[in-house]
Amino acid sequence: AASLKDAMDRIAPAFHEATGHDLAVSLAGSSALARQIEAGAPADVFISANETWMDHLDDAGLIAADTRFDLAGNALVMAGPDGAAPVVLDDTLTATLGEGKLAMALVDAVPAGIYGKAALSSLGLWDAVAPQVAQADNVRAALALVAMGAAPLGIVYATDAAAEPRVDVVATFPADSHDAILYPAAALAGHEGAAAAAFLDYLQGDEAGAVLTELGFTLPQ
Amino acid sequence: MSLSVRLRHDFPGFAMDLAFEAPPGVTVLFGRSGSGKSTVMRAVAGLMRPDGGRVALEGRTLFDGDRRIHLPPHRRRLGVIFQEARLFPHLSVAENLRYGARFAPRGGAEDTARVVEMLGIGALLGRRPGALSGGEKARVAIGRALLSRPRMILADEPLAALDAPRKAEILPYFERLRDEAGVPVLYVSHAAEEVARLATTVVALENGRVLRQGSAAEVLGDARVMPTGVRSAGAVIEAVLHAHHPDGLSELDAAGIALFLPCIDRAPGARIRLRIAAQDVMLATARPQDISALNLLPGTVAAVLPGQGPGAMVTVDTAAGRILARITGRSARALGLAPGVPVWAVIKSVAVAPGGIGVSPP
Amino acid sequence: MSLSVRLRHDFPGFAMDLAFEAPPGVTVLFGRSGSGKSTVMRAVAGLMRPDGGRVALEGRTLFDGDRRIHLPPHRRRLGVIFQEARLFPHLSVAENLRYGARFAPRGGAEDTARVVEMLGIGALLGRRPGALSGGEKARVAIGRALLSRPRMILADEPLAALDAPRKAEILPYFERLRDEAGVPVLYVSHAAEEVARLATTVVALENGRVLRQGSAAEVLGDARVMPTGVRSAGAVIEAVLHAHHPDGLSELDAAGIALFLPCIDRAPGARIRLRIAAQDVMLATARPQDISALNLLPGTVAAVLPGQGPGAMVTVDTAAGRILARITGRSARALGLAPGVPVWAVIKSVAVAPGGIGVSPP
Amino acid sequence: MGWLGPEEWAAVALSLKVAFWAMAASLPPGILAAYALARWRFPGRQILNGLVHLPLILPPVVTGYLLLLALGPQAPLGRALESLGLVFAFRWSGAALAAAVMGFPLLVRAIRLSIEAVDPRLEEASATLGAPPWAVFATVTLPLILPGILTGAILAFAKAMGEFGATITFVSNIPGQTRTLPSAIYAFLQVPGGEAAALRLVAVSVAVAMAALLLSEVAGRWVARRVAGA
Amino acid sequence: MGWLGPEEWAAVALSLKVAFWAMAASLPPGILAAYALARWRFPGRQILNGLVHLPLILPPVVTGYLLLLALGPQAPLGRALESLGLVFAFRWSGAALAAAVMGFPLLVRAIRLSIEAVDPRLEEASATLGAPPWAVFATVTLPLILPGILTGAILAFAKAMGEFGATITFVSNIPGQTRTLPSAIYAFLQVPGGEAAALRLVAVSVAVAMAALLLSEVAGRWVARRVAGA
């Protein structure tokens, strides 16, 4: 998944250092990557930003058995401009938005958007804010809308908000308001070579874990 | 209305440096292919900026190289008939003809119907230029320029693509422009007849320079200046239309000498100019008898100029003016022609080309 | 090499339906603007597909409406000189001239240097067409067609944009094509002189139809057929070049009658054709004396045809052939001209237009 | 109606509106820019030329970002325009603007090509007949470059029908307001199994664009006949 | 070198290679298609016309997806080509193909516009001088449409420099192989704070494209002089 660029930028050299294997990272949206795998892409390992695409490949028999695990987790937050006051996630949300838009990723298509819509729905806020939701094509674009002041609020991952100096977290969605946000990783069927295994091992190791936590990801138990 | 032109321009391989005055009337630019006629037209019309010189119409400066004046073409309002027709392909013939009128000041309207009739393009009005023949295009281009109510007309070989009868229909129109409408015309032509008939002034060009400039009678009557070949030599004489005879001949009075020509469509009293080509004149030392030629002008040989070939150009002073006769050197010797010898100039009525008879410029 | 043409084609507002035979030599299409000359050219060249008819060159069918044959232009190999020059703007003059040679079969090469010299375009070879004058373009277009080694030449008013001396330089080349190279030529012209000089056959068109077709002598000598106006009337007579005289005159023998003309650049013995325009012929009932005209042909009046105006066309049978004289009706009456009356036809040496003297087609 | 839901119909209607206005609104500035580039020599000509091509060179997302930076609700220019009643951010008008910007290089290039092919001798003839420069343009140049304008317009329209990256970045994806066909197609493609729904929309999009294309061919033939003068 | 890392230089070099080949390889079929559309009347002409425009109309992602379906390692056509040594999937050649496909409508349209503006009377003159149709094309039509070819080529090149959606969908985003400048820019935009790095790459991309543009203007002036015949 493209949102793992930072993490992979750090993990790849470290992995090479540790194991001598070279790592070629192809960064693109999970859907594009999954389709490429379906079309026969010569990839060894797939890391998805959500479970659906991994499930999809799994169902198609393209995932090597027993290699799938959850690499990282994330939290969903409400981001506002730098220095903005905390926001309460209740009926006052529409008032807080005023005329402005609530920036989200595509609510029916992109993971962050799907989680966000679920969270707002479970909080009973979706119907009220829905007309004001501006859906970006991915969560980074939604974040940019907030960072640039085009939208007063946006629903993004905690990792994104942490890394963007121009925004502050104004609220965090309760973890039970949406499905768990997980980044599953797995080797691909027919590509379970030594290097793939080594990489999956490495990802589960402490060094990778440290990188991920430093970037704000949670580590699944 | 007079045009004053001084131009200097260098193309790679062709240098132009000339000056001439075009007094009211028709000034014909005469010269061989490539001598610079169209270039002069372009410069006067404002379609090119010469390296230097000055162009003024009626004292109004159109271009001045030193004072960096260069009036854009649309403010000069000169009706240009281009050597190629340059019709607007997306407009019908009628729209092409109407084109100039929208930008012209009101009034002084040329009569469209009359121009269309003269040019014989009535049946073509609804067509696009792409569906016209070469000569039809040329005629529409003439009409378009005439109908734009220009201050002056620049015509670059307007009749070259036309047949003789059609030329004969259109030429009088240019004459009328010259005489009645007072629109000055700068006219390029290769045809001696057109030149003789229309020109008030002739400017003979050679290689970007003015070879000779003067009235039509002077330049064409000058046995040594025959810029486009020997057949352009001829005298231009003036006469008054005396009477129309019932047999269709018109009688002219050239300083007391009666001349008979095929019917001239003017009222008696009109001043007429005739071009008598040198090769159409015979000379006789005795008054010829029993001959079909009706015009016999007594005169005296003024000069005999042998040519490079077998010909000789004999200048004869008659009461009607100086006449040129191109005869063979053999005849000149046989008849003993020399300055002072009395002779009869014999001219057939029908030999005077219809293109060569016109109304004198006022 | 003969061309046989039968064409039927309808444009909106113009219907063409004609047939003619062009025997070897030069066939001139003669007719007023819009009469269909260029359309015939296009159809023969294969640039348009007529509604019906048949075109065959030397028995080889180029087009047949019934048999649905339509040879594409490049397989016809007819060198077309278009009414507008149509030079390739992206090629230099030299490249334009060379263009056709690459597609022509080897051999029979026209001498490029000679054509360039004749056309006077040597100084232009490196230029692009955009930098040429109108007449220069026309000359390059002639050269381009001539140098493509065509089986036949279609020339649409090739000389219209040229001055008289230049025409006089180029005309002999077409004559040579006709006589020596044996390349048939279909030639459009408005100029009676060109027609008389070049034509083996004349096809007079009017409104898309053939008005008259025949040898040059027949058509131009026919007092009733003057498709482009009265000045095109004239007789064409044949003579043998007898001798060159030291004073620059050439003596011809026309069936026993001596004719003197300005120097003709051929060897004695050559068969020459002359066009004697009707208006250049005077008639006398007694042998004229002391006159500069050198050519006196005795003959008998065959017919007197009064014109609509003051003129009359008199046909005179002489030993040299039938001659036309256009004189005034008044003179005809004064001289008592009627069939059977003996007369002298008086013709000046220099009045025979240089364009009107040519070598007879073999 | 059967196989498209109301939201999808809304996307079709919106896309048509956006594409039409993107094309229509970019024609006048496009013709002007093409004319300036083809005919005028002025300082900054190459800069204008570069600017015109920029949307072609930049990844669409970047163009979208730049539009957002320039015309977003917080941007000075965006505010100035807002006070004039011109709001682009998160509106269909913004989608039209983004599509127009993306199609602009195509429009300008086609028109410029046509202008450069106009025979200057006809414009000269027009000037000698008294037409001032604007009239030369309106009565001679413009009619003669209609084929180029038509080509430019159809390219701009087609591009607008397919534009996605700049649009979604600039105006997001708001159903009924900025959710054009490509945005909807993209959304469908993000979920497994969305291909069929995406395909339906692709089919609609292609059908609309093909109809426009056919129309332009017919118009083109008419225009070509005019210009050829036959 | 200072401000661009080796990976970024690799992206620049790759983008240049991809854009050049996308342009070069699409010229011959582009000229052919343009000629066919401009001059020939054949059944299926409108279908060809539609096909040519398709990449403009479809969202790039869809085009990329279709390419993936058609030419992926599993697809029959992809395999057939592979056996001929032509591999596109996940290679730079695939990126070039995607860019070429995306630029194809622009190329074809520009060239077609030029072909339609060629004076048929010159082609007629060529034929009467004995040139068979191919020679008429090679010696008259082709030289006269050089301005259109140049415009088409620069449009295709610029488009290739900016193409992203179809490329990443078809050949993914593999550093050194398929990570072109736009893909690299995209990657940077996926990380918070990556804007500066993205901006650097945008600057490089713009600089390269502007250089190409300037070059094409110079060439264009030369070509125009030739065609004007002065």
Ligand SMILES: Nc1ncnc2c1ncn2[C@@H]1O[C@H](COP(=O)(O)OP(=O)(O)OP(=O)(O)O)[C@@H](O)[C@H]1O
């Ligand atoms: N495409 C067309 N559509 C309709 N009429 C046409 C078309 N082309 C030519 N014509 C008409 O056909 C007639 C013959 O045209 P053509 O060009 O053959 O004349 P032409 O004898 O060559 O005349 P010119 O001496 O003026 O060149 C003209 O009346 C012309 O208007």
Ligand SMILES: Nc1ncnc2c1ncn2[C@@H]1O[C@H](COP(=O)(O)OP(=O)(O)OP(=O)(O)O)[C@@H](O)[C@H]1O
């Ligand atoms: N753009 C140019 N570059 C170089 N030479 C040129 C250019 N335009 C014209 N000339 C040359 O200038 C000379 C004069 O050209 P111009 O067109 O004025 O001749 P012209 O007298 O009108 O001849 P024609 O009777 O053949 O039309 C010619 O020798 C021509 O070759």
Ligand SMILES: [Mg+2]
């Ligand atoms: Mg000229």
Ligand SMILES: [Mg+2]
């Ligand atoms: Mg014609």
